[in-house]
Amino acid sequence: MANSYIHPTDPEIQQLVTNLGGPAQSAMDLMAAALDWFDTEKIQYSRLNAPFAPLQRSDLDVVHWHSGTCGDFSNLLVSLLVAAGHPAAYATVQKDCYGDWQDHICAATQVAGRWVLIDATDPYRKFHGLDCPHQAFKLLTPAEMTAKFRQDETTWTAQAAEWDDPCMAGVLYAPWLHNQTVMETEDSVGSIFLLLSLPAVHHWRLDAYYQCYTAVRGFSLIRRVITPASSVYQFSEHSPAHIWDEKQWSLPTPVRNLPKKLVFASEQLDEVLIENKKDLESVVHRAAQ
Structure with a gap:
C-alpha cells in the first residue's frame, strides 16, 4: 500500500525486514x-529536530531521522508488517495499560486469530511492548x-491560519515535543x-514533567511550567x-521551596531543558511571533 505514511515496497523498508x-x-x-x-538504534521520542513539518512522520522519516513520536513509530511497525505479508493495523489508544x-x-x-498490540513508545516498549494490554x-x-x-493534517493546518504561519500546524497537531x-x-x-501548548495566538506554555514508570504503574514527581x-x-502533592x-499539583513554588527529596528531580529536569535549550527557543520564538 503506497501512501505518504507507510512505504512497505520501498527498498529501505524491504531491507530492514531482511535485517530484522x-x-x-x-x-x-x-x-x-x-x-x-x-533500542539498539537509539530511536528518540522527539520532534525537536523538525517540529513544524511534516505533521505526521512516515516510516522512512523514522528510519532516516532516528526520531519521532507514537504515530510515527506505528507507521514504521505497520509498514514492516505489511512488507512481510503479515496482518497489520493501528490502534488509537484512549486509556493505556496503566489506566491513564x-x-x-x-x-x-x-x-x-486475535489482534495483539505492539507498542514501540517507551515506557510501553520497555515493559509491555509485545501484546501490550492497553x-x-x-x-x-x-x-x-x-x-x-x-x-487531522487538514484540520490543524486550517487552525494554524490564526497564526498567519502554516508551520504552526505542526506544533498544534503534535505538542508533545520530546521525551x-x-x-x-x-x-x-x-x-x-x-509539552508545548499554544492557548492563543502569540501565547505559549511549556510544561516539563518528570515521570516515573514501572511495569505496573506510572506517576509524576514534579513539573516545571x-x-x-x-x-x-x-510537585505532585x-x-x-x-x-x-x-x-x-501543589501551588506554584520556587525551586528552593521544593521538598528535599525532589531536588534531584528538579535538577535532572533542568538539565534536559538546558540540553535542548536551542531547539526549544527556536520553537517558542516562532510561536510567539
Whole structure:
C-alpha cells in the first residue's frame, strides 16, 4: 500500500525486514526484532529536530531521522508488517495499560486469530511492548489510519491560519515535543516529557514533567511550567486519578521551596531543558511571533 505514511515496497523498508530476520518469521518475532532495533538504534521520542513539518512522520522519516513520536513509530511497525505479508493495523489508544487517559497510537497484528498490540513508545516498549494490554482502544486499518492522518493534517493546518504561519500546524497537531530518559533500571524508568501548548495566538506554555514508570504503574514527581511571564515548579502533592490529573499539583513554588527529596528531580529536569535549550527557543520564538 503506497501512501505518504507507510512505504512497505520501498527498498529501505524491504531491507530492514531482511535485517530484522526476514519475512518468513512470525509476526511476533518480526515485531520483537523491530522493538530491539528501536533500542539498539537509539530511536528518540522527539520532534525537536523538525517540529513544524511534516505533521505526521512516515516510516522512512523514522528510519532516516532516528526520531519521532507514537504515530510515527506505528507507521514504521505497520509498514514492516505489511512488507512481510503479515496482518497489520493501528490502534488509537484512549486509556493505556496503566489506566491513564492518553492520546496515543500503536500498531497491531494478528496472532492465532486475535489482534495483539505492539507498542514501540517507551515506557510501553520497555515493559509491555509485545501484546501490550492497553485498556481502551480502537483498531483501524492502514487505509483508515491514512484517512485519519490526512483529515487531522487538514484540520490543524486550517487552525494554524490564526497564526498567519502554516508551520504552526505542526506544533498544534503534535505538542508533545520530546521525551528523554534520565534514569533507568531493570524495574523502573524516569523521563522528562516536554509539552508545548499554544492557548492563543502569540501565547505559549511549556510544561516539563518528570515521570516515573514501572511495569505496573506510572506517576509524576514534579513539573516545571514556563510561560513568557513566569517559570515555576509544582510537585505532585495530592493523589491523582491518573497521571495527567491537574488536581495532583501543589501551588506554584520556587525551586528552593521544593521538598528535599525532589531536588534531584528538579535538577535532572533542568538539565534536559538546558540540553535542548536551542531547539526549544527556536520553537517558542516562532510561536510567539
